[in-house]
Amino acid sequence: MPIDILMPALSPTMEEGKLAKWIKKEGDSVSAGDVIAEIETDKATMEVEAVDEGIIGKIVIAEGTENVKVNECIAILLEEGESKDAINDNDVPAPKAKKSKASKEDAAAAVSQSDASQPEGEEIKDRDILYAQGHVLPPEPFDEASFMADTVNQTVREALRDGMAEEMRRNGNVFLMGEEVAEYQGAYKVSQGLLEEFGPKRIIDTPITEHGFAGIGAGAAFRGLNPIVEFMTMNFAMQAIDHIINSAAKTLYMAGGQLGCPIVFRGPNGAAARVGAQHSQCYASWYGHIPGLKVVSPWNAADAKGLMKAAIRDPNPVLILENEIMYGQSFDVPTSEDFVLPIGRAKIEREGKDVTLVAYSIMVGKSLQAAEELAEMGIDAEVINLRTIRPIDRWTIIESVKKTNRIVSVEESWPFAGIGSEIAALVNEHAFDYLDAPVARVCAKDVPLPYAANLEKLAIPQVHDIIEAAKKVCYK
Amino acid sequence: MSSKKKNTAFKPTKKDLQKFYYDMLLIRRFEEKAGQLYGMGLIGGFCHLYIGQEAVVTGIQTAQLPQDSVITTYRDHAHMLACDMDPKGIMAELTGRIGGYSHGKGGSMHMFSRDKNFYGGHGIVGASTALGTGLAFSHQYKNDGGVCVAYMGDGSANQGQVAECYNMAALWKLPVLYVIENNKYGMGTSCARHAAGTLYKRGEGFGIPGEQVDGMDVLKVREAAEQALDYVRSGNGPYILEVMTYRYRGHSMSDPAKYRTKEELEEQKENDPIEKVKKLLMKEGVSEADLKKVDKDIREIVKEAAEFAQESPEPDESELWTDVLVAAQ
Numbered sequence: 001m002p003i004d005i006l007m008p009a010l011s012p013t014m015e016e017g018k019l020a021k022w023i024k025k026e027g028d029s030v031s032a033g034d035v036i037a038e039i040e041t042d043k044a045t046m047e048v049e050a051v052d053e054g055i056i057g058k059i060v061i062a063e064g065t066e067n068v069k070v071n072e073c074i075a076i077l078l079e080e081g082e083s084k085d086a087i088n089d090n091d092v093p094a095p096k097a098k099k100s101k102a103s104k105e106d107a108a109a110a111v112s113q114s115d116a117s118q119p120e121g122e123e124i125k126d127r128d129i130l131y132a133q134g135h136v137l138p139p140e141p142f143d144e145a146s147f148m149a150d151t152v153n154q155t156v157r158e159a160l161r162d163g164m165a166e167e168m169r170r171n172g173n174v175f176l177m178g179e180e181v182a183e184y185q186g187a188y189k190v191s192q193g194l195l196e197e198f199g200p201k202r203i204i205d206t207p208i209t210e211h212g213f214a215g216i217g218a219g220a221a222f223r224g225l226n227p228i229v230e231f232m233t234m235n236f237a238m239q240a241i242d243h244i245i246n247s248a249a250k251t252l253y254m255a256g257g258q259l260g261c262p263i264v265f266r267g268p269n270g271a272a273a274r275v276g277a278q279h280s281q282c283y284a285s286w287y288g289h290i291p292g293l294k295v296v297s298p299w300n301a302a303d304a305k306g307l308m309k310a311a312i313r314d315p316n317p318v319l320i321l322e323n324e325i326m327y328g329q330s331f332d333v334p335t336s337e338d339f340v341l342p343i344g345r346a347k348i349e350r351e352g353k354d355v356t357l358v359a360y361s362i363m364v365g366k367s368l369q370a371a372e373e374l375a376e377m378g379i380d381a382e383v384i385n386l387r388t389i390r391p392i393d394r395w396t397i398i399e400s401v402k403k404t405n406r407i408v409s410v411e412e413s414w415p416f417a418g419i420g421s422e423i424a425a426l427v428n429e430h431a432f433d434y435l436d437a438p439v440a441r442v443c444a445k446d447v448p449l450p451y452a453a454n455l456e457k458l459a460i461p462q463v464h465d466i467i468e469a470a471k472k473v474c475y476k
Numbered sequence: 477m478s479s480k481k482k483n484t485a486f487k488p489t490k491k492d493l494q495k496f497y498y499d500m501l502l503i504r505r506f507e508e509k510a511g512q513l514y515g516m517g518l519i520g521g522f523c524h525l526y527i528g529q530e531a532v533v534t535g536i537q538t539a540q541l542p543q544d545s546v547i548t549t550y551r552d553h554a555h556m557l558a559c560d561m562d563p564k565g566i567m568a569e570l571t572g573r574i575g576g577y578s579h580g581k582g583g584s585m586h587m588f589s590r591d592k593n594f595y596g597g598h599g600i601v602g603a604s605t606a607l608g609t610g611l612a613f614s615h616q617y618k619n620d621g622g623v624c625v626a627y628m629g630d631g632s633a634n635q636g637q638v639a640e641c642y643n644m645a646a647l648w649k650l651p652v653l654y655v656i657e658n659n660k661y662g663m664g665t666s667c668a669r670h671a672a673g674t675l676y677k678r679g680e681g682f683g684i685p686g687e688q689v690d691g692m693d694v695l696k697v698r699e700a701a702e703q704a705l706d707y708v709r710s711g712n713g714p715y716i717l718e719v720m721t722y723r724y725r726g727h728s729m730s731d732p733a734k735y736r737t738k739e740e741l742e743e744q745k746e747n748d749p750i751e752k753v754k755k756l757l758m759k760e761g762v763s764e765a766d767l768k769k770v771d772k773d774i775r776e777i778v779k780e781a782a783e784f785a786q787e788s789p790e791p792d793e794s795e796l797w798t799d800v801l802v803a804a805q
């Protein structure tokens with residue numbers, strides 16, 4: 001059968017080009033890989049190579065012809081022993097990409113099916129899909145009160161450590177790596193005692209090479225290990241962000257569900273105290289932006305332990321944005337090893353009816369303080385502790401706004417494209433008719449964080465900033 | 477435990493030669509077909525062909541054990557074929573169809589097969605080296621006797637994370653074989669213009685041994701790979717093979733390759749790795765007709781793959797939303 005040689009495209013956007021030159025002529029024999037012609041577009045010249053072997057039976061498009069359409073037949077190749085008579089001049093259609101109706105089963109015969117795929121035509125029940133589509137779903141039920149019956153008073157630091165230790169006892173594939181996590185017992189002493197219990201195979205000091213060890217962690221997770229990668233602070237994770245996003249978050253999707261990356265990246269986030277601009281940044285909206293990641297940000301010690309355990313058990317890459325200033329503060333923490341907080345569920349820390357204050361991490365404490373002072377002014381504020389940044393608990397926020405009709409978002413990030421911007425959009429989309437005042441945002445000032453004590457205080461949201469914003473939306 | 481590499485020459489049997497010929501020719505014909513489908517507009521975006529470099533992956537893969545893992549860059553079709561992945565599933569991924577390894581959601585640069593120990597398919601230059609070092613970490617952690625073969629290009633060898641990983645791999649004695657496929661160019665920039673010194677020697681400061689190998693000769697690659705894998709598997713830590721090779725085509729399909737001369741390309745083609753094995757086979761008494769038959773069989777496989785890749789439907793629109801997250805138990 002004669003084979004059509006088609007005008008090739010140099011790029012996916014090329015539609016036509018010039019057939020600049022024929023290198024082979026009619027009657028020449030060619031084998032695969034031989035250059036047979038040259039084509040040109042306004043951008044480039046390229047050689048056309050033969051894919052099959054045979055004899056050039058007929059040149060259909062003469063050299064020098066402009067505007068030859070991609071996929072137009074430019075010549076006809078005869079197989080060995082075939083005569084020129086085999087060419088039927090009426091029979092040179094450009095083959096089109098066939099779109100057959102082969103069933104999914106047939107088509108994917110050789111390829112294993114994805115674990116997490118959504119059956120065609122069925123009603124969507126997968127929460128993650130519904131979330132991605134922007135739906136407001138009630139969070140998974142969780143009886144937190146029952147766990148609070150039996151508690152121990154602990155620092156956030158101890159709670160984080162205990163969360164890791166419990167999960168490491170449970171699952172031999174969990175290990176911790178990072179700078180100073182082992183012998184030094186953690187730059188901020190979060191991993192105190194872990195080396196002693198788990199040994200150097202599972203508590204691993206790394207060199208100061210964030211990009212490299214984040215990639216090593218992601219690669220280890222591809223083969224079923226469950227790494228916890230500690231960044232001394234999240235500021236240094238910018239060197240590793242390529243692996244967090246491109247390697248950890250996107251692989252499951254790029255693999256059609258075949259290969260995931262069950263890894264935890266964690267470390268202190270946001271401003272510490274007086275450490276200057278490069279060491280003081282909140283990354284909640286950076287990571288919150290990325291499909292394929294989960295992002296949690298604990299405030300108190302119970303959050304810290306419950307979210308740590310949830311993050312380690314989760315089969316997806318999870319970021320834990322901790323806070324250095326909170327490390328030393330003590331709270332009651334459930335003693336039960338089954339205390340695992342559901343990711344995606346916020347907590348109402350204080351009920352109120354006049355205004356919603358929605359915050360995460362250290363700003364939850366500041367919002368609770370503001371609520372106390374607001375109460376004295378006769379404003380009853382509800383305080384939501386987000387706990388999870390992504391998937392953010394849309395339901396709890398929206399239900400609260402429906403009740404209070406006013407909302408102030410409080411965060412340590414900068415205002416532009418911050419978590420507050422997202423909350424404003426969310427309320428706009430789902431509770432616009434319930435609002436009695438515009439959404440207010442309390443954020444860091446839009447400047448790099450200054451060192452001077454007075455300026456630093458001005459730059460970071462303070463309790464009185466929250467009070468002012470709440471009063472404003474209450475028109476008081 | 478051999479801490480020094482032995483210097484035993486690899487003596488191929490006729491069967492070895494037949495396998496090399498088959499594996500390399502399959503890669504070449506597959507890539508030619510991919511180039512053709514690209515030209516027909518059936519493959520989108522980037523498409524990086526491996527033509528000319530076939531001896532590298534063939535020589536190394538045939539020296540591996542089944543438990544070894546493989547990871548590479550975006551120039552990945554050949555590595556998947558060498559890992560025994562199905563040409564149909566690969567080609568259908570190139571055309572963005574449901575029958576592709578990633579159901580059309582990965583594309584030419586992103587395919588994976590846990591069954592075949594192939595871990596991608598990565599588009600960020602340098603990333604596969606760190607991820608491969610992590611795969612090696614998992615082999616060590618699980619003590620499963622596996623080695624990770626982590627491929628990179630000469631251009632990738634300049635990435636900072638490569639040096640970071642050399643350091644950690646050497647420090648922790650991770651079972652990783654780093655393969656630098658030095659095809660003399662990172663896109664349009666020649667090695668002479670992008671790399672100071674000699675690439676395999678960059679391991680020296682970390683105590684990682686390495687060597688340069690003629691990548692246009694599959695027997696030499698195989699010999700070096702056997703010894704290097706033996707060294708790594710024996711618990712000595714990483715090894716670097718810098719395999720000197722050449723890509724006949726442009727960096728990707730839309731590259732007219734104006735940065736090199738026709739003479740340079742022709743000279744390299746004289747040194748073709750497949751032709752070399754063909755000559756050896758003929759010396760072994762294999763007839764021209766037998767070789768033609770192999771070519772015919774391979775063409776048939778590639779043709780079927782191309783047909784499958786065109787007949788397989790595009791993914792259902794519902795696939796847009798799947799595989800973002802694994803549902804938590």
Ligand SMILES: Cc1ncc(C[n+]2csc(CCOP(=O)(O)OP(=O)(O)O)c2C)c(N)n1
Pocket residue numbers: 551599600601602628629630631632633659661662663727
């Ligand atoms: C971090 C990064 N920078 C730039 C690119 C764009 N890019 C893709 S391939 C390439 C050249 C790489 O050359 P080399 O490592 O020698 O591999 P080869 O293409 O020759 O196989 C570049 C610059 C990229 N993908 N990732």
Ligand SMILES: [Mg+2]
Pocket residue numbers: 629630631657658659660661662663
């Ligand atoms: Mg290169």
